[in-house]
Amino acid sequence: MTAVMGSPRLRKEDPALLTGENKFVDDIQAVGQLWMGMVRSPFAHAKVNGINAEPAKSMPGVYAVYTGAELMDMGLWAAPLPCAWPVTPDMVNPPHYPVATDEVHHVGEIVAVVLADSRYEAADAVEKVEVDYAELPAVGSVEAALTDAATAHSDHATNKAFTWALEPNPDGVNDAFANAAHTVTGEFLQQRLIPAAMEPRGVLAIPSPHGGDITMYTSTQVPHILKVMMAATTGISEAKIRIIAPAVGGGFGAKLNVNPDESLALTLANKLGRPVRWTETRTEAAFSTHQGRGQRQKIEVAADADGKLLGVRVHLDADMGAYMMLITPGVPLLGSFLYTGVYDVPAFGFTCDGWFTNLTPTDAYRGAGRPEASYAIERAMDMLAQKVGITPEEVRRRNYLGGGDAFENLDVASTLTFDSGHYGPNLDMALNMAKIADLRAEQQRRRDAGESKQLGIGLCTYVEICGLAPSRALAGLAYGAGGWEAGTVRMLPTGKVEVVTGSTPHGQGHETSWSMIVADKLGVDPDDVEVLHSDTAISPLGLDTYGSRSLAVGGVAISMACDKVIDKARLIAAHQLEANPDDLEFESGRFGVKGSPDKGLLIQEVAYGAFTAHNLPDGMEPNINEQMVFDPPNFAFPFGTHVAVVEVDENTGETTLLDYIAVDDCGNQVNPLIVEGQVHGGIVQGVAQALFEGAEYDEDGQCKNPSFLDYLVPSAMEVPSIKTDYTYTPSTSNPMGVKGVGEAGTIGSAAAVINGICDALSPYGVSDIEMPASPMRVWKTIQDAKAGA
Amino acid sequence: MQIQMNVNGADRSADIEARTLLVHFLREDLGLTGTNVGCDTSSCGACTVHVNGESVKSCTMLAVSANGETVTTIEGLASGGEMHPMQTSFMENHGLQCGYCTPGMVMASVSLLKENPNPSEAEVREGLEGNLCRCTGYHNIVKAVLAAAG
CATH class of the missing domain: 3.30.365.10 (Aldehyde oxidase/xanthine dehydrogenase, molybdopterin binding domain)
Structure with a gap:
């Protein structure tokens, strides 16, 4: 028999997906089903003075309309929607019920629910519900939250939700900065991202009155967690709830939550004895599904005269949005341990303040805290290289854990123990594949010739934490479940x-x-x-x-x-x-x-x-x-080197990704075909953050680009083919020696692309650019730099 | 309104609301759920079908506009139990992950090769601009289409 492990075997899932046989939630019908239509707040922050549902109730096909107050009176819920990660004992966690009663806290928060015979009739009736709002001052950004000029919840005195710190060695950090020959400070905005899994979320709850149980089909990554949480928040016995995630069309973290719509479908189906369903529209998803990122980062790096790191200090202001959802406050913590990257850092300190805003709640999105961390340290390393006057690869080599040699079970400054690593050869392979010397020569040629299209080479050597997670480690982080x-x-x-x-x-x-x-x-x-x-x-x-x-x-x-x-x-x-x-x-x-x-x-x-x-x-x-x-004894720590080759047109500000090289190490591989697919997709999601995507809000908390017309999920036109290869450093955290690769591409790529753009623009004196690096933003940055020069 | 059309080789007729989108008619009246809905702005292409052999985003067309026409959905692409060469090529090149965009992507790709049997990589990328995928990063989709072109 030929070896199975490590062979690029074709997927057994594919024929059913390719022929349309697979059933996603919206493909499943139930006899007697009622469609939910959500009446959503058009305001980010408002009092709900009253709701007149009568005009909607007489619409064709309408079964019922329930306001938030009526739903509360029906006794559907034993507790608010859950937050499983109270990161500090004093974390502020305002009650978050599936439907608002007297005050709404973000655009799109549900204030009433229509039940009708069809999708179209539900949508029609939603339009007829009259809601009397009294608008309140909104907190439209984390910057506004910091001032506390207005509070996102009117009964709160401050927008601050918590302060969390990881400061194992505060004296060491102070000494590092006191003795540094070089320091650099990077301040970066991790813009909010709309996850945009191609399948919109949907739910169908079917009661079975004879057996007393209820089955809920839902587009989720977490049927098991959802079952426990539904039982805990509705009071329906856990033994009576069956959750099925049928074919699920992508998740990227956006489908790991416990959502208002799921709770509504389950409890209304249970109460009414009729199947209840709902599928979000794409534009609705900007409000009905959580978003990713949303952090302001400040990273300070101290190094000696040779660029050898002495200390790293980080502060985050993290945008929670309007409510704490399942792991909203934990996302920055997942990143906290990675701000020292793949480097030997003697002293490290991290603090994070979480802030409420009147925006869609944030939560996990591909990488969840870790792409943000990788971005900050990898941007800072490039800034340090420039200050010391060495190449980006040289500053990394000088600082690699284990000197770039193979290591196992190594304690790092952020208090974790890395299972295994071997960074030097991984970097070498990527630089060889990229033909770095040729690229630099071409870059110099274009600069010397004064060409309008400048070349940039961006490097990122990332590490990620995956294999979540040893249950005891999660206990230490106050997470409400095991791993x-x-x-x-x-x-x-x-x-x-x-x-x-x-x-x-x-x-x-x-x-x-x-x-x-x-x-x-x-x-x-x-x-x-x-x-x-x-x-x-x-x-x-x-x-x-x-x-x-x-x-x-x-x-x-x-x-x-x-x-x-x-x-x-x-x-x-x-x-x-x-x-x-x-x-x-x-x-x-x-x-x-x-x-x-x-x-x-x-x-x-x-x-x-x-x-x-x-x-x-x-x-x-x-x-x-x-x-x-x-229950794994430790996390796993995949790593890799990504090289982005970008061309920036100084006349238009447009960035073109000419080439992308990724050398990833996820330990032993089961199916390299699948590994490669994960790497490709991850890279493009990170590239999308760097160049195209960002949920934009005005100061009143209105999302300016909720639909695919304005929110630029890249198409095949915007990205190149990707060159991939691998090194293989087995994990010591499990007997298979495997690590994980689902998020790796995303963790490496945003920093690589922005480092590339900054490299291209360095002759203009540009040292940083905010994401997404849109043509307008790049062009303006060049103009500002020229004007300032 | 009474409409009739040929769908995947069979004559189908139904009495529908005039505002019914073609995609909802296919999915909910005919039970052809292989065609998916990924957006509400005709941006993502998950709902791509062929009307008289041409690629159409079926969320952008009223069912009544397809009255009397010939429609092919992903369910009609395989024949005699054998997948269409484009479906096979997507499988062999790992051109799908979650599979939600896939029916639309395959239908658009079949149409692309019909118009341009030997496209360059750039032409494939340009030709698929109207179809979004969040999983694959497009690399293997492009590879699959080029492989199917031979």
């Missing part, structure tokens, strides 16, 4: 294998990869392995998919469950072959007796024997059905 993952491997009587995973794929190809893990372990054909997932009735134990955790925790659980299968099968085989278990070799799916090549049993034969139970060792339970719950 384990469950996997079950079940041998069926006919020799096929059924795998149950608590991971919840939404494009990552877990069915393919998990099949490969099992095939490799058990010596069966990957096509004989069926992977079941994303349904809490089928896969009751799980903690879902986010934070590049699925392979490093969930995949490892599958692998370890296979070990248990082999252990049990070995005992059965030994019994039936009348051999000592220690005398059996398991190879390519067969237990053979050492020294007797003809004597053996295939694992499929053992599975059938375990099923009939005719001839098992005394006291052994029939069947082979093994579960493993893996």
Whole structure:
């Protein structure tokens, strides 16, 4: 049998997706379903004086209209929507119910719900609901929040929600800056991003009055977490709730929340005994689904005369938006540990203030805190290189952990222990692929010739934290759950294998990869392995998919469950072959007796024997059905080097990405085809932040670009093909040596692109540019620099 | 309003509201849910189908405007249990991840090659400008279309 692990096997998910057979939430119909239409606030901050729903109630097809106050009176909720990450004991967490009653805190907050027979009739009736608002002063940005001139919640005295610090060595940081030959300060804005998974979120809750239970289909990354949270906030017994994430069209963090619409569908279906559904429109998604980023960063770096780092000090002002959603306040913390990057930093300090604004809540978005951290340190390293007068690669080499050599289980200044790293060869490979000397020569030629299209070469050497997460580490961060993952491997009587995973794929190809893990372990054909997932009735134990955790925790659980299968099968085989278990070799799916090549049993034969139970060792339970719950001892720390080659037209300000080179190291790989796909997509999402995307708000908290007409998700036209390669440094955090790659591309690319633009514009004296580096912003920056020169 | 059209080789007729979008008619009246809705501004192309052989964003067309026409959706692309060469090429080149944009992307790609059987990489990128994907970064989609062109 040829090796399965590490082979670019085509995905078993694809045929159903390519032919349209797959069912996303909006594809599923239920007899008697009612469509929800949300009446949403047009104001960012207002008192709700009254609602007249009568004109809507008489519209065709309308079943009911409920205001926030009426819904509260119906007793649908036992508690507000949850925040699972109270980062400090005194964190301010205003109650967030699915529908506002007397005061709205962001544009799009729901004030009333229409139920109608069709999508169109619900939309029509929403237009007829009359709401009397009294507008209040709005906090339209984190800068406005800082002043406390207005407060986002009128019963709050300040917009500050919390202050969180990671200061393991404050004296050391002070000494570092006191003794530094060079210091640089970077102040960066991580603009708000609209996640824009291609499938809009949707939900369909179906009550089953005879069984007393309720099934909710929802476009989510986290059916298991959602089930617990729905039970806790609605009072419906957890045992009565079944959550199914059918085909899910991308998530990127935006689908890991517990949303007002989900709570409304579940509780209204339960109350009314009718299926209740809703699907957001794309423009509505700017208000109904959380956003990403939204941080102001200040990073200070102290170094000696050679550019060797002495200390790093960081402060964030993080925009929470109007409410704390599931992990809103935890996102900056996820980044806090990465502000020292891949570097040997003797002293580190980090503080973060969280602020309420009257904007859509923020929460996880691809990378969640880590792209922001990588951006800040990688921009600062380039600034330091310029100050010291060395190349960007040289300043990095001088500061790599382990001197750029291989290391394992290394303690770093941000209090974590990096599992493994080997940064030097990774950098070398990327620079060779980029042909860095040729690029620099061409850059110089263009500068000397005074050409209008300048070349820039941007470097980023990132590290990320993934494999979320060791449960004890999460306890230390006050996170409200563990970080384990469950996997079950079940041998069926006919020799096929059924795998149950608590991971919840939404494009990552877990069915393919998990099949490969099992095939490799058990010596069966990957096509004989069926992977079941994303349904809490089928896969009751799980903690879902986010934070590049699925392979490093969930995949490892599958692998370890296979070990248990082999252990049990070995005992059965030994019994039936009348051999000592220690005398059996398991190879390519067969237990053979050492020294007797003809004597053996295939694992499929053992599975059938375990099923009939005719001839098992005394006291052994029939069947082979093994579960493993893996709680990793440490995070995993993938790393890589990205090089962005940009061309900036000084006449138009337009930036063209000419080439992009990515050398990533995610440890051992299961399926390189899937790894590469994750890298490509991640890179383009980071490039999008650097060049195109940003949710823009005016001072009244109105989003100026909620639709795809104005919010520039890049098309194939805006990005180049990407050159990828890999180094392979196995993780020490799990027996498979795997790390994680879902967020890597995003963590490396925004900094690489902006470093490239700043490199291109350095002859003009430009040292920084805000994201997104739109043509207008680049052009203006050049003009300002010329005027100032 | 009474309409009739040929969809994936079968004559279909229905009595619908005049304002019904073609995509909602296909999805909700005919049960052809392979065609997806990704936006509300005709920007993303997830709903791309062929009307009389031409690429159309079916969220931009009223069902009544397709009255009497011939429509092909993603469900009508494979024949005899065999995927269309473009579908196969997307699979072989890992041109899809979550698969939500995929039906529209495949339909647009088939149409692209019909108009330009041997496109350059730049022409493929330009030709697919109206179809957004959030997962793949387009690299493997472009590769798949070029491979399908041969």
